[in-house]
Amino acid sequence: MPIIYLSPSTQEFNPYVDGSGSEEYYMNLIADAMIPYLEASNIEYVRNTPEMTAASSIRASNSGNYDLHLALHSNAAGPGNEGKIRGTEVYYYPTSTKGQRAAEIIANNLKLIYPIPERVRAVPTTSIGEVARTRAPSVLIEYAYHDNAEDAFWIRNNIEEIAQNTVLSLADYFDIPFNYPVNNMMGTIATPMGGNLNIREAANINSRIIGTVPSGESVTILATLPDWYLIRYKNLVGYSYAPYIKS
Numbered sequence: 001m002p003i004i005y006l007s008p009s010t011q012e013f014n015p016y017v018d019g020s021g022s023e024e025y026y027m028n029l030i031a032d033a034m035i036p037y038l039e040a041s042n043i044e045y046v047r048n049t050p051e052m053t054a055a056s057s058i059r060a061s062n063s064g065n066y067d068l069h070l071a072l073h074s075n076a077a078g079p080g081n082e083g084k085i086r087g088t089e090v091y092y093y094p095t096s097t098k099g100q101r102a103a104e105i106i107a108n109n110l111k112l113i114y115p116i117p118e119r120v121r122a123v124p125t126t127s128i129g130e131v132a133r134t135r136a137p138s139v140l141i142e143y144a145y146h147d148n149a150e151d152a153f154w155i156r157n158n159i160e161e162i163a164q165n166t167v168l169s170l171a172d173y174f175d176i177p178f179n180y181p182v183n184n185m186m187g188t189i190a191t192p193m194g195g196n197l198n199i200r201e202a203a204n205i206n207s208r209i210i211g212t213v214p215s216g217e218s219v220t221i222l223a224t225l226p227d228w229y230l231i232r233y234k235n236l237v238g239y240s241y242a243p244y245i246k247s
Contacts, residue, residue, distance in 0.1 A: 001201070001237070002174040003044035005061040006031055007071040007130060010052050014076060016146045016156070017083060023146055024050055026155055027072040030143075033163035036181035040223035041171050042230055042237060054129055062135045067174070068102060069138040071130040072166075074146040074155060086151050087119035091131050091140040094124035098137035106139060106169040113165050114144070115154060141166070177203065179223035179230060187229065187245040191215045197245070199238035203228035211236045221247060 008027035015022050028050060038045050046064060048057040061069045077085040090107040092099035103122040111117035125131055131138045143162060144151035155162070171178035189197045196212035203225050213219060213233045222237070223230040229242045 001042045001044055002067045005066045005069045005136065006045045006047040007057045007069065009073045010050055016152045017149050018152055020156060023074050026074060029159050030072055030163050033159050034167050037164055037167035040179040040181035040230060041167060041176065043170055058129055058133050066136040069134040069136045071140040073140060073142050074144055075142040076147040077145060082147050085145050086116060086148050088114050088144055089142045090122045091125045091128055092122060093131050093138065096137050099139055102137060102139045102173045105172050106141060109165050109169045113161055182221050182223055185221040185247055187219050187221050187247040189213050189215050189217050189244060190246045191244045197240050199236055199240050201238060203239040210238050
């Protein structure tokens with residue numbers, strides 16, 4: 001399964017124009033809301049912490065083996081333009097084919113929910129550290145301008161929709177199904193003749209078996225698909241045939 005380094009902003013010193021919170025606060029809310037969708041879609045993640053900096057987030061990302069580095073931010077206009085600019089920018093490194101592809105997918109999907117879709121764009125850059133200095137392909141999203149009252153309002157009131165849209169883009173990028181999460185749903189394995197139930201890499205009978213669950217054991221159901229459940233059993237996450245799981 002794919003694995004990302006999830007890096008919400010650590011910039012607590014960037015206040016929102018309405019005084020409701022900071023860039024760090026709202027980007028971590030989006031990251032929090034992404035987690036159930038990441039788990040339901042079988043996308044692994046490692047996440048930075050608010051105590052970290054951009055530099056330490058880059059070091060942590062570079063110390064692992066990630067399929068994508070995803071940084072979450074909100075923007076602010078330069079001196080003299082405070083509050084006057086709106087829009088979404090999705091940054092990628094210009095020579096990174098994978099980074100560009102991810103950025104374009106994310107931008108195209110954000111156009112579906114941002115109030116002014118013509119102001120959503122994918123932008124190449126060599127000057128942003130979390131794009132230029134990461135070993136993994138990297139994308140940095142500036143969701144909207146937090147010094148603009150309308151943009152700040154949009155972020156604050158659409159956390160769940162933004163999170164869902166972002167994970168949908170990740171599933172598109174990794175070419176895997178996007179799944180809606182199931183809240184704390186438990187199931188019990190009930191196989192014919194009391195045998196083990198296979199856990200597979202994908203929701204397909206021909207997919208690789210990555211583990212098994214004994215009949216009678218309990219599992220956590222993370223997402224539902226036609227004929228299949230995405231389950232967690234101990235530290236293993238994968239797909240199993242739904243008729244053999246009693247919820």
